[in-house]
Amino acid sequence: MTITAEESSRFAALLDSQSERLIDRWTKVVAASLRGRMTEAELRQQVQELRRGLHAALGHGAFDLAAEESATLRGALAEMSRSRAQQGFTATETAVSVFALKDALVDVLDLRSGDKETLADFVAASGVVDQLGLFTFERYARSREELLAEQAEQLLELSTPVVKLWEGVVAIPLVGTLDSARAQVVMERLLQTLVDTGSPYAIIDITGVPAVDTQVAQHILKTVVAARLMGAECIVSGIRPQIAQTIVALGIEFGDIATKATLADALRHALRMIDKSRRASGTVSGAPNGRGA
Numbered sequence: 698m699t700i701t702a703e704e705s706s707r708f709a710a711l712l713d714s715q716s717e718r719l720i721d722r723w724t725k726v727v728a729a730s731l732r733g734r735m736t737e738a739e740l741r742q743q744v745q746e747l748r749r750g751l752h753a754a755l756g757h758g759a760f761d762l763a764a765e766e767s768a769t770l771r772g773a774l775a776e777m778s779r780s781r782a783q784q785g786f787t788a789t790e791t792a793v794s795v796f797a798l799k800d801a802l803v804d805v806l807d808l809r810s811g812d813k814e815t816l817a818d819f820v821a822a823s824g825v826v827d828q829l830g831l832f833t834f835e836r837y838a839r840s841r842e843e844l845l846a847e848q849a850e851q852l853l854e855l856s857t858p859v860v861k862l863w864e865g866v867v868a869i870p871l872v873g874t875l876d877s878a879r880a881q882v883v884m885e886r887l888l889q890t891l892v893d894t895g896s897p898y899a900i901i902d903i904t905g906v907p908a909v910d911t912q913v914a915q916h917i918l919k920t921v922v923a924a925r926l927m928g929a930e931c932i933v934s935g936i937r938p939q940i941a942q943t944i945v946a947l948g949i950e951f952g953d954i955a956t957k958a959t960l961a962d963a964l965r966h967a968l969r970m971i972d973k974s975r976r977a978s979g980t981v982s983g984a985p986n987g988r989g990a
Contacts, residue, residue: 702758704821709755715805722804726797746773762828778836791837795830857883859890866967867896872905880916891929898967902960904935914949934963
């Protein structure tokens with residue numbers, strides 16, 4: 698709904714002349730809807746920012762939320778939506794903070810008089826408030842999606858830790874489903890750890906992976922190839938009998954990649970290879986050999 702320049706001017710004048718009454722009533726309605734989850738002082742400050750932004754947007758002819766003159770108002774609405782999404786408020790609780798302006802307008806305007814101009818002004822103002830409410834809802838939804846995406850990324854990182862088991866040996870224990878997004882995180886974190894530690898061996902433990910299909914196997918193979926390009930060898934551990942049968946049935950080939958039943962077996966293998974390499978180069982090994990691991 699659009700309003701005329703004259704209606705915008707009268708709405709701006711009302712926001713100016715009845716500023717304190719509108720802010721008081723607006724703040725009280727919002728505070729009641731949030732049931733004490735924000736202080737009245739915080740709400741009053743937000744309401745004042747919204748009123749200032751709306752007043753500025755209305756003072757340039759017919760109201761247009763997309764216009765340059767409404768930038769301050771859009772910014773205030775977007776910031777409120779973002780902060781409410783982060784604080785765990787619902788979309789309804791956030792939108793009420795805008796729609797409560799209608800209650801404040803009813804309290805200020807004498808609608809019972811039946812004056813046509815007053816009623817027309819209220820209808821026009823309600824249309825503006827509706828636009829603000831829709832904008833707020835959209836920004837809240839966008840902020841919520843961004844927040845969930847960030848949390849999902851953080852969970853991915855937390856669910857794929859890379860640990861140093863021994864000097865020259867790191868391991869990445871996988872738990873749960875290994876999809877494309879998580880496989881990318883696994884590869885990035887493993888490669889970065891190999892760079893940081895200079896480890897020649899990495900163990901990819903799939904004990905916690907419920908099932909291995911062709912897609913999961915491909916993800917593992919790509920990670921192994923990437924690690925080899927970094928000069929490190931990978932050992933895949935956690936090959937349980939059921940997993941082994943599935944791999945054979947699917948015809949998946951791991952080639953020359955070392956596979957072990959348990960993480961302990963994989964660590965022993967890595968230590969033997971490190972010890973063998975050191976002996977071949979004439980270096981005395983300070984780490985235990987395979988018999989002692």
